Amino acid sequence: MSSTAPEEVVAILRSASTPPPDPRLDDVLEAFRSQWRRIARRKCPGLLEDVDDAIQNASLKLLLPRKLATLKDPTRIETWARTLFLNTLLDLAADRQREFSRRATLGGPGDDPEEFLRDRLPSTGPSLEEEVVHRERARFVIEWIKEFEIMQLKSRGLPDKEIADLLGLTPNAVRQQLKRRREDLKRALGKLEEPDG
Amino acid sequence: MRSASWRNPTDEILRRRHIQRWAAVYRAEAPAGCLYTIAGPEADGDAVNHDESIAILLDAVAEKPRRGRPTPDQRRQAEEHLSRCSDCCRVLSGLHERATGERLADTDRIMELFGCERVQDEMHLLVGLSPSRMAAEHPHLARHLGWCHACRDRFAQVLQVEDAAARGEFESARARWREAVGALGETVRELVGQAVVQVRMGVAAFTTVPEGLLLSPALAPAAAWRGAGPPTEAAFPPPLGARAELPLGDSGLVAEIGLNAQGTDRVGLEVTLSGAAHGPLSVSLRALAGDRAELVASETARVEKPVVFRGLVPGRYVLDIQEKQRDLRFRVGFEVASPTGASG
Numbered sequence: 001m002s003s004t005a006p007e008e009v010v011a012i013l014r015s016a017s018t019p020p021p022d023p024r025l026d027d028v029l030e031a032f033r034s035q036w037r038r039i040a041r042r043k044c045p046g047l048l049e050d051v052d053d054a055i056q057n058a059s060l061k062l063l064l065p066r067k068l069a070t071l072k073d074p075t076r077i078e079t080w081a082r083t084l085f086l087n088t089l090l091d092l093a094a095d096r097q098r099e100f101s102r103r104a105t106l107g108g109p110g111d112d113p114e115e116f117l118r119d120r121l122p123s124t125g126p127s128l129e130e131e132v133v134h135r136e137r138a139r140f141v142i143e144w145i146k147e148f149e150i151m152q153l154k155s156r157g158l159p160d161k162e163i164a165d166l167l168g169l170t171p172n173a174v175r176q177q178l179k180r181r182r183e184d185l186k187r188a189l190g191k192l193e194e195p196d197g
Numbered sequence: 198m199r200s201a202s203w204r205n206p207t208d209e210i211l212r213r214r215h216i217q218r219w220a221a222v223y224r225a226e227a228p229a230g231c232l233y234t235i236a237g238p239e240a241d242g243d244a245v246n247h248d249e250s251i252a253i254l255l256d257a258v259a260e261k262p263r264r265g266r267p268t269p270d271q272r273r274q275a276e277e278h279l280s281r282c283s284d285c286c287r288v289l290s291g292l293h294e295r296a297t298g299e300r301l302a303d304t305d306r307i308m309e310l311f312g313c314e315r316v317q318d319e320m321h322l323l324v325g326l327s328p329s330r331m332a333a334e335h336p337h338l339a340r341h342l343g344w345c346h347a348c349r350d351r352f353a354q355v356l357q358v359e360d361a362a363a364r365g366e367f368e369s370a371r372a373r374w375r376e377a378v379g380a381l382g383e384t385v386r387e388l389v390g391q392a393v394v395q396v397r398m399g400v401a402a403f404t405t406v407p408e409g410l411l412l413s414p415a416l417a418p419a420a421a422w423r424g425a426g427p428p429t430e431a432a433f434p435p436p437l438g439a440r441a442e443l444p445l446g447d448s449g450l451v452a453e454i455g456l457n458a459q460g461t462d463r464v465g466l467e468v469t470l471s472g473a474a475h476g477p478l479s480v481s482l483r484a485l486a487g488d489r490a491e492l493v494a495s496e497t498a499r500v501e502k503p504v505v506f507r508g509l510v511p512g513r514y515v516l517d518i519q520e521k522q523r524d525l526r527f528r529v530g531f532e533v534a535s536p537t538g539a540s541g
Contacts, residue, residue: 034411038367039358041412041437070318082362083321083355090351094284095291116353122332124339134344137310138280144303145254145276148293152258155297167257168269184302 004028010074016063029059035078036085043089050092058088150177245271247285247346250278254289283311284347316341316348323352324359372409374446377528380490385517385526386446392531394456394464401456401464403437404534410454412438445518445527449473452518452527459508462536466506468516470498476522480504485513511535 004012004024015022033055040051061067061084071080126134146167153163160178164171245253253275256262267275279285290304308314316338323331323338331339342349361367373389390407403412440455455467468480481495493514496504511533518527 035367037411042361042366043354043358067318070315072319072322076321076324078362079324079359080321082358083317083324086354086358087317087320087351090354094287114349114353116356117349120328120356121342121349121352122328122339124332124336124343126340126344130340133310134280137307138277140303140307140310141280141286142276144286144301144307145279145289147303148254148289148301149258151293151297151299151301156258156260166266181302185299 006077007074009077010068010071013063014065014068017065029062032062032081032085033059035082039082039085040089043086044093051089054085054089054092057092058085061088147177147181150174151181154178245274245278247278247282247288250275250282250285251288251292254279255292278346281344282346283308283313284350286311311345311347312341313345313348316345317351320348320352320355324355372407372443372446374527379526383524383526385528387528388443388530392441392529393534394531395534396458396460396462396464396536399458400439401458402439403441403456406437406441409443411442412440443529445472445525448520448523448525448527450478450518450520450525452529454516454529455503462511463507464509464533466509466516467503468498468506468518469503470500470518472500474500474520474522476520479517479519479521481517481519482506482509483515483517485515490515509533 009028012022012024012028016025036055036058037051040054044051058081062081067084071077146169149167150163153166158166160171160174163169164174167174252263253267253271256264256267257272279289286304286307290301293299293301319335319338322335323342326334328339342352374386375389377385377387379385388407388409391405392403392407392410393405394401395404403410406412439457440453443452443454444450445452450470450472453469453471455469457465457467459465466482470478470480478498478500479495480498482493483490484493493509494506498504498518513530513532516529516531518529519525
């Protein structure tokens with residue numbers, strides 16, 4: 001791959017979605033995969049067979065026109081591809097509950113991400129619009145966590161009153177939440193049962 | 198709630214480092230195999246990290262919380278952390294889905310509100326830029342990284358990988374070959390170095406490889422990792438992989454070597470050749486005993502058609518790959534190590 005110009009590598013990858021693909025496509029993909037394997041081996045030797053899944057998922061993403069469109073500077077194709085793989089690997093690790101100690105697993109025990117970022121990121125505050133979005137997100141997340149807690153406690157068979165006591169809510173609030181959830185489920189089931197849905 | 202106040206980044210760094218150190222100590226004390234750990238009353242109580250946030254929320258609903266029900270303050274901190282961490286929201290959603298078989302409502306909406314996917318797609322643009330250029334050229338990315346725990350961690354990982362890539366650490370190491378003379382006076386290209394394979398807990402894997410042998414990860418059967426774990430294995434080198442590829446010099450051929458465990462100590466070897474063969478190929482295996490090399494098996498090979506050698510006991514071997522048409526001979530030495538670590 002090092003002998004091929006970055007722009008050419010991008011064109012080869014793009015050819016996957018406009019048959020016939022460039023005959024060099026397999027070689028280019030293999031060059032990426034081989035580098036990803038080395039990254040995975042180095043960054044997370046404990047992931048074992050998940051690495052193959054991550055490589056497969058990242059290979060598919062690499063060829064997606066939608067993903068390729070996020071590559072704004074073709075000269076950064078290698079960095080872009082490495083980042084794409086790393087994100088895929090981390091998503092997979094999180095999805096499979098590869099412990100909660102992601103830093104320890106992926107970064108090594110001596111790597112503190114905050115320390116690593118010191119001096120490498122600007123101290124940038126949020127814009128007004130972002131503050132509004134943050135408040136909305138925080139509100140949503142708190143509601144969402146409440147739903148998680150109520151559903152978890154309900155699935156343990158606890159009565160509404162006890163759930164309310166545990167979570168510092170009124171029994172009515174618990175019932176409202178459960179009712180809302182039942183309605184959501186009904187709507188979802190209704191959609192499934194629609195002939196064209 | 199404190200979430201609306203944007204902390205001074207330096208204070209935040211110091212606080213999180215302190216808590217991470219504390220969390221690492223606590224994690225080390227947690228019993229093996231426990232699902233999570235939780236911040237106890239001795240935590241510094243000012244902020245929580247990923248592990249602690251999830252643990253607090255789980256303890257709020259667990260039948261038998263590991264450290265008691267979280268205090269209102271701990272809950273607030275966990276909520277604050279999750280409102281800035283899409284990774285933890287994803288973990289919580291996954292836990293709920295596994296426990297109840299149902300997806301939490303609004304999960305997709307929350308992920309959209311975080312907007313991490315777009316940022317992670319564009320993170321590569323920040324690599325190599327100074328903080329001031331980041332802020333000037335990609336302000337939305339810089340601002341997102343200012344508050345998002347998940348993306349900050351990812352960006353740290355990206356920078357680490359890119360630093361290593363710049364040092365050439367992910368360049369492919371080429372196999373080194375030396376010329377040797379075979380039993381009949383023929384020239385043989387021998388791979389410099391020796392691979393070592395071993396069966397451990399029902400899995401055969403390479404534990405040492407010479408330069409140029411490109412590994413795929415080892416597959417571990419689920420049963421192998423259940424229970425108390427493998428404390429007696431600590432003295433052995435970690436398994437590196439169960440398959441490896443070896444480009445055969447500049448011949449255009451590649452040998453893929455796969456391992457599988459047969460019983461507690463024997464190894465099955467599968468050799469698959471690929472690439473542009475110019476004529477018939479052959480693969481043979483010899484066992485080394487002192488100065489003698491005894492033929493184990495020899496087979497004619499075809500491209501993409503695996504050749505299998507079964508039941509290799511601990512000992513030293515050489516694998517010969519030959520293409521007669523071009524008079525090419527490649528030799529790879531390897532050792533099957535005893536599962537106990539004793540020399541074979």
